[in-house]
Amino acid sequence: MGKPILGQVILNQQNSIINPPQKNYNQGAWHRDLPYQHFTSSSPIAINAIFCVDNFTKANGATFVLPASHKSSKSPSLDYIKKNAIQVEANAGDLIVLDCMLFHAGGFNSTNVARRGVNHAYTIPFFKQQINLPDNVDPDQLSEEEKKLLGFRYSEPKTISDFLNKRPKI
Numbered sequence: 001m002g003k004p005i006l007g008q009v010i011l012n013q014q015n016s017i018i019n020p021p022q023k024n025y026n027q028g029a030w031h032r033d034l035p036y037q038h039f040t041s042s043s044p045i046a047i048n049a050i051f052c053v054d055n056f057t058k059a060n061g062a063t064f065v066l067p068a069s070h071k072s073s074k075s076p077s078l079d080y081i082k083k084n085a086i087q088v089e090a091n092a093g094d095l096i097v098l099d100c101m102l103f104h105a106g107g108f109n110s111t112n113v114a115r116r117g118v119n120h121a122y123t124i125p126f127f128k129q130q131i132n133l134p135d136n137v138d139p140d141q142l143s144e145e146e147k148k149l150l151g152f153r154y155s156e157p158k159t160i161s162d163f164l165n166k167r168p169k170i
């Protein structure tokens with residue numbers, strides 16, 4: 001079991017995975033899930049949870065990962081990837097949990113049915129969300145805990161007085 005994120009966590013992004021049969025697709029390219037970022041940190045700051053809607057199998061292109069690549073800021077060579085990547089098979093309903101900085105890619109789906117999943121990236125609140133969720137979600141039906149997870153507490157103050165008012169009172 002890897003280390004958790006220390007302290008507060010928000011949902012930073014959520015995306016669907018639809019790995020089409022017999023076709024290349026975007027997420028089939030090797031990448032990290034903090035897009036275009038290449039650094040290491042001493043404890044995790046961003047964690048993926050991929051919810052498997054369907055079984056993830058070798059035949060339908062289950063996610064490939066490159067073990068320990070989140071500990072290296074350098075991009076791996078294709079040769080290194082070929083030798084060290086492993087494919088993660090999982091059942092529908094499982095969650096695949098990864099450090100967001102781990103290189104990963106969807107595999108080629110050689111079946112006739114799409115492989116589907118929902119990817120979540122949870123981060124420390126210091127990172128801005130991919131899409132501002134508090135401005136797009138109705139808070140009325142949400143608990144305080146749910147609002148916190150969706151980032152309601154952490155939107156950037158719009159003015160100096162907003163900043164001063166939002167600071168915890170000591």
Ligand SMILES: O=C(O)CCC(=O)C(=O)O
Pocket residue numbers: 015016017019027028033061062063064104105106107119
């Ligand atoms: O298709 C997959 O299993 C990989 C999905 C992925 O890389 C992503 O959503 O960032």
